[in-house]
Amino acid sequence: xxxxxxxxxxxxxxxxxxxxxxxxxxxxxxxxxxxxxxxxxxxxxxxxxxxxxxxxxxxxxxxxxxxxxxxxxxxxxxxxxxxxxxxxxxxxxxxxxxxxxxxxxxxxxxxxxxxxxxxxxxxxxxxxxxxxxxxxxxxxxxxxxxxxxxxxxxxxxxxxxxxxxxxxxxxxxxxxxxxxxxxxxxxxxxxxxxxxxxxxxxxxxxxxxxxxxxxxxxxxxxxxxxxxxxxxxxxxxxxxxxxxxxxxxxxxxxxxxxxxxxxxxxxxxxxxxxxxxxxxxxxxxxxxxxx
Numbered sequence: 001x002x003x004x005x006x007x008x009x010x011x012x013x014x015x016x017x018x019x020x021x022x023x024x025x026x027x028x029x030x031x032x033x034x035x036x037x038x039x040x041x042x043x044x045x046x047x048x049x050x051x052x053x054x055x056x057x058x059x060x061x062x063x064x065x066x067x068x069x070x071x072x073x074x075x076x077x078x079x080x081x082x083x084x085x086x087x088x089x090x091x092x093x094x095x096x097x098x099x100x101x102x103x104x105x106x107x108x109x110x111x112x113x114x115x116x117x118x119x120x121x122x123x124x125x126x127x128x129x130x131x132x133x134x135x136x137x138x139x140x141x142x143x144x145x146x147x148x149x150x151x152x153x154x155x156x157x158x159x160x161x162x163x164x165x166x167x168x169x170x171x172x173x174x175x176x177x178x179x180x181x182x183x184x185x186x187x188x189x190x191x192x193x194x195x196x197x198x199x200x201x202x203x204x205x206x207x208x209x210x211x212x213x214x215x216x217x218x219x220x221x222x223x224x225x226x227x228x229x230x231x232x233x234x235x236x237x238x239x240x241x242x243x244x245x246x247x248x249x250x251x252x253x254x255x256x257x258x259x260x261x262x263x264x265x266x267x268x269x270x271x272x273x274x275x276x277x278x279x280x281x282x283x284x285x286x287x288x289x290x291x
């Protein structure tokens with residue numbers, strides 16, 4: 001009994017900080033989500049609106065489009081980072097020339113703040129100034145103008161995120177690969193199993209905890225991407241790269257529609273939790289099936 005009490009007393013400061021920094025803001029946003037509160041409206045005072053804000057979301061074309069763009073962006077970057085990160089991790093586990101130098105250079109993007117990444121890519125993509133439009137014109141005869149072509153803007157945002165966050169995936173997968181047991185791998189090779197069979201039956205099951213953690217981290221990060229995209233495209237051209245985080249920012253700050261913005265934030269949080277839960281259920285179900 002005394003040990004239990006002592007344990008709770010030791011973690012009480014941490015729990016208090018987590019409650020203040022996590023639960024209090026969440027409860028505040030939850031309360032604001034049920035208010036009609038716009039400081040630019042005829043009546044700027046907050047008033048209780050029930051579920052009107054959430055009802056508006058169902059018919060808000062701009063919100064639904066930003067949600068769709070966010071999901072599409074997340075799918076592209078998550079799949080690309082997992083595939084590229086796995087192959088880079090496998091390569092760095094071998095004795096290849098200049099492995100230490102490549103590992104150092106490869107992890108450098110993680111040290112750069114997202115807003116600085118967006119600003120740097122913005123400078124590289126300005127026509128007449130950046131190298132990317134020049135190379136695209138010289139090598140492929142493609143007119144590269146982000147403010148004019150939505151597909152180019154979306155693809156550039158995806159490539160920028162892959163460049164920035166693939167090193168994180170590589171490092172986590174390297175940690176998982178370094179802890180793989182040698183006995184099952186050696187036994188499978190002795191039995192004549194191919195590389196694909198070894199990967200599917202041995203490597204992937206042992207990597208599932210690391211993969212699940214990595215996917216959770218990158219999924220949540222991708223769904224709330226704001227800084228890089230804001231600096232690179234500002235959500236444009238038009239609204240073709242206005243992901244949900246940028247859309248919420250435009251509703252809350254320039255338009256000061258706090259109640260509606262809070263409702264958007266709550267729905268986004270709910271969808272993020274649902275996606276993570278479905279992913280967890282799917283991967284644990286695959287694990288149980290493989291057993």
